[in-house]
Each structure stands twice: as structure tokens, then as C-alpha cells.
Amino acid sequence: MIAAIVSDWAEVFLRWLHVIAAVFWVGLALGFLRLNLTLKSTKADLWRAADDGFFRVARDMNIPPDAEPQIGWFRWEAYVVWLSGFALMIAIYFAKADLYLIDPDVLPLVPWQAICLAVLMLAVGWLVYDVLARRAWSETARRIVIAVLLFALAFALTRMFSGRGAFLVFGAVIGTIMAANVAHYLVPNQRRMLEAIRSGVARDEARLATSRQRALHNNYLALPVFFLMLANHYPLAFASRFNWIIASLALVAGAAVRHFYVARHRGSGDLWWTWLVAAAAGAAMVGLSVFGVEHPQSRAAAPTSAMDAIAAVVAPRIGDVADIVAERCVMCHARAPAWPGLVAAPKGVMLETHGQIVAHARDIAAQAVWTRAMPPPGANVPIGDDERRVLALWLAAGAPSR
Numbered sequence: 001m002i003a004a005i006v007s008d009w010a011e012v013f014l015r016w017l018h019v020i021a022a023v024f025w026v027g028l029a030l031g032f033l034r035l036n037l038t039l040k041s042t043k044a045d046l047w048r049a050a051d052d053g054f055f056r057v058a059r060d061m062n063i064p065p066d067a068e069p070q071i072g073w074f075r076w077e078a079y080v081v082w083l084s085g086f087a088l089m090i091a092i093y094f095a096k097a098d099l100y101l102i103d104p105d106v107l108p109l110v111p112w113q114a115i116c117l118a119v120l121m122l123a124v125g126w127l128v129y130d131v132l133a134r135r136a137w138s139e140t141a142r143r144i145v146i147a148v149l150l151f152a153l154a155f156a157l158t159r160m161f162s163g164r165g166a167f168l169v170f171g172a173v174i175g176t177i178m179a180a181n182v183a184h185y186l187v188p189n190q191r192r193m194l195e196a197i198r199s200g201v202a203r204d205e206a207r208l209a210t211s212r213q214r215a216l217h218n219n220y221l222a223l224p225v226f227f228l229m230l231a232n233h234y235p236l237a238f239a240s241r242f243n244w245i246i247a248s249l250a251l252v253a254g255a256a257v258r259h260f261y262v263a264r265h266r267g268s269g270d271l272w273w274t275w276l277v278a279a280a281a282g283a284a285m286v287g288l289s290v291f292g293v294e295h296p297q298s299r300a301a302a303p304t305s306a307m308d309a310i311a312a313v314v315a316p317r318i319g320d321v322a323d324i325v326a327e328r329c330v331m332c333h334a335r336a337p338a339w340p341g342l343v344a345a346p347k348g349v350m351l352e353t354h355g356q357i358v359a360h361a362r363d364i365a366a367q368a369v370w371t372r373a374m375p376p377p378g379a380n381v382p383i384g385d386d387e388r389r390v391l392a393l394w395l396a397a398g399a400p401s402r
């Protein structure tokens with residue numbers, strides 16, 4: 001009991017750290033990118049007001065010998081994000097792989113196989129991305145091929161893991177690419193640039209081009225990662241039939257928005273069409289989730305008796321719903337869950353009383369009727385279509401409390 005409570009709190013603090021570090025990293029990275037692009041395009045110093053004074057921001061390649069420029073302004077933030085994210089992945093998705101990672105209908109994996117596969121995908125994602133990013137193609141061609149790689153990864157991951165697991169691993173793959181860009185290119189190249197200037201050697205233009213490229217890639221990938229990490233609460237995104245397309249569209253929408261700002265800060269104008277692309281991608285995500293929604297009520301077996309036929313059109317009563325919920329949900333969603341390893345009701349959702357069930361009607365719809373996010377597929381709780389159908393008819397009748 002105590003051990004479980006401590007581990008729950010450890011998870012809270014780890015998540016807190018993860019989010020704070022991510023805010024710092026992405027904030028700094030996008031802020032510096034903005035400064036860099038603006039300074040290069042205006043070719044003049046920038047004046048910025050602070051709370052109690054003014055800053056003059058300038059680009060300067062002539063570093064005074066006694067100055068000690070800081071290398072990798074957001075490098076520790078990046079590493080903390082990656083490490084805390086990986087620790088969270090272990091604590092939640094690996095430790096409770098049956099609840100979070102595995103869907104036996106997608107691929108019947110045992111936990112250690114799912115864990116190895118997830119770790120393997122992190123490595124594969126980075127290695128393939130890095131090879132493609134280094135090809136001697138035009139940058140546009142590289143970006144298109146990398147986008148296709150990421151779409152393919154989204155597809156592959158939804159064919160390995162539960163929707164929830166696939167989204168998380170996809171986000172982690174992209175986060176790994178971003179952190180590896182910092183550790184492997186941005187920081188070492190800054191060091192080399194400083195050494196070159198100090199020793200009077202010519203700048204290595206190819207390296208600088210690589211750094212520029214990787215900083216821009218990270219900028220395009222940042223917003224999609226946030227979507228993938230937050231989408232875990234939205235089964236219409238991760239558990240819908242077209243979840244891999246939805247994840248890919250999030251990539252398009254996030255990159256389009258960043259493209260607008262990159263162009264603006266470069267001084268190449270305001271590309272308003274990028275917002276149309278983002279809005280269209282968002283609309284397509286909504287449309288796909290509506291189109292992919294489950295209709296358990298239409299999957300009923302033909303009634304075999306007059307009584308069945310009548311039962312099928314009469315709205316189920318709360319008692320019928322509570323019976324199903326008691327059998328298929330309450331082992332986890334209770335004040336004291338019976339499911340091994342759970343100390344408290346997941347996400348605070350308790351479904352033990354009629355009142356609780358009615359209060360959560362919309363969540364039940366999203367998790368167990370429109371999608372099959374709940375019960376967690378890997379938990380192998382044998383809920384039948386006929387039971388989902390009762391829930392659907394009850395919801396369609398306005399979730400009556402009697």
C-alpha cells in the first residue's frame with residue numbers, strides 16, 4: 001500500500017518535472033530560433049524591453065578572448081525532458097504494459113516483447129531519420145521523405161500497440177529525434193564553431209548548415225509532440241479506426257503553424273495559407289474520428305424472439321448499465337480497485353454508484369462506446385458487443401438515471 005502510494009507520487013513529481021523541462025526547452029529553442037532568424041533577416045541589432053531595462057541583441061562572430069559563450073543554452077533542459085520522459089514511460093507504459101501498451105487484437109505481445117519493441121522503435125526512428133536528414137538531396141526533398149517516414153512510423157506503431165501506446169511511443173520517437181539532434185549535432189557543432197574561431201581556423205560551413213537544418217527540424221516537430229503527449233486523454237484521437245492518419249495530420253498541422261512563424265521571422269512575409277493547411281488538417285482529424293466512430297448499436301444480432309425485439313427498442317435502464325459497468329469496469333474504477341497494481345481509481349474515475357455512472361456518461365461514451373479504448377484492450381476484460389450496445393442505447397436515450 002505505502003509502496004504503491006509512494007510510486008504514485010513519484011509519478012506525479014516526475015511528470016511535473018517533465019512538463020516544466022519541456023516548457024523550458026521548447027520555449028528557449030523557439031525563442032532563440034526566432035532571435036536568430038530575425039537578426040539574420042534584419043541585419044541589425046534588436047532592441048527588446050525587459051521588466052527593468054533594455055536588451056540589445058546582436059549576432060557577433062568576433063568573440064572577445066576573455067568571453068566564455070555558453071554552449072547549448074537548452075541542452076540540459078533537453079536531456080532532462082528526455083530522461084524524465086523515458087522514466088515516465090518505464091513507470092507507466094512499461095510497468096503496466098497490459099493497461100497501456102498492449103492490444104492483443106492488434107498484436108498479441110507479452111509485456112517484455114512490447115517493451116523491447118517500443119525501445120527498438122525509439123532507436124530505429126532516430127537512426128532512419130538521421131540517415132535521411134544527411135542525404136545529399138535538396139532540403140525540401142529531405143523534409144518530404146522524413147515526413148513520409150514519420151507517417152509510416154505512425155502506421156506501423158498502430159499495428160504494434162494499443163492506440164494509447166502507439167501515440168505515446170510515436171511522441172517518444174519524435175522526442176528522441178529532437179533530443180538526439182541537440183546532443184549529437186547542435187551542441188558538438190557549437191563547441192567546434194567556438195574552437196575554430198578561437199584557433200583562427202575557417203568555419204566549417206557544412207557543419208553550420210547541419211546545425212541550421214536540425215534546429216529547424218526540431219522547431220517543426222515540437223508542436224506535434226505536444227499533441228501526441230496530450231492526446232492520451234482523447235480516445236476519439238488515439239483509439240479511432242484512423243488513429244494513424246490522425247497522428248500524421250497532427251504532424252502536418254503543427255509543422256504548418258511553425259512554418260508560418262519561420263517565414264515571418266525570416267522576413268519572407270506572412271504565409272497565411274499555412275493556417276488554412278493547419279485548419280484543414282484539424283477539420284480532417286475531427287471528420288476522421290466521426291467517420292471512424294464505433295456503432296455497437298447497429299451490430300446487434302437479429303432478435304430471435306418477440307421479447308428480444310421489444311428489449312432492443314426499449315431504452316435500457318440504469319440498472320442494466322450498472323450491471324455491465326460492475327462487471328467490466330469496476331475492478332479498476334473503484335475507490336479500492338481490485339485490479340493488481342492499482343491503488344486508486346485510474347484518473348479518479350469511479351463507476352460504483354448509479355450517480356457516478358450518470359455523471360460520467362459522456363466519458364463512458366467516448367471510452368467504451370464510440371471507441372474501444374476501455375476496458376484497456378491488453379487487460380483482456382471480455383466485454384461483448386451486446387454489452388457495448390446496451391451502453392450505446394442508454395446513452396442515445398439521454399443517459400437516464402432510472
Ligand code: HEC
Nearest residue numbers: 099233328329332346347349363364367368374375376379
Ligand atoms: C483493467 C483496468 C480497467 C478497466 C477494466 C477499465 N478501465 Fe477505464 N481506465 C483504466 C486506466 C489505467 C485508465 C487511465 C488511462 C490514462 O492514464 O490515461 C482509465 C481511464 C478511464 C477513463 C478516464 C480517461 C481520461 O483520460 O480521463 C474513463 C472515463 C474510463 N477509464 C472508463 C472506463 C469504462 C467505462 C470502463 C468499462 C467499460 C473501464 N474504464 C474499464 C483502467 C481500466
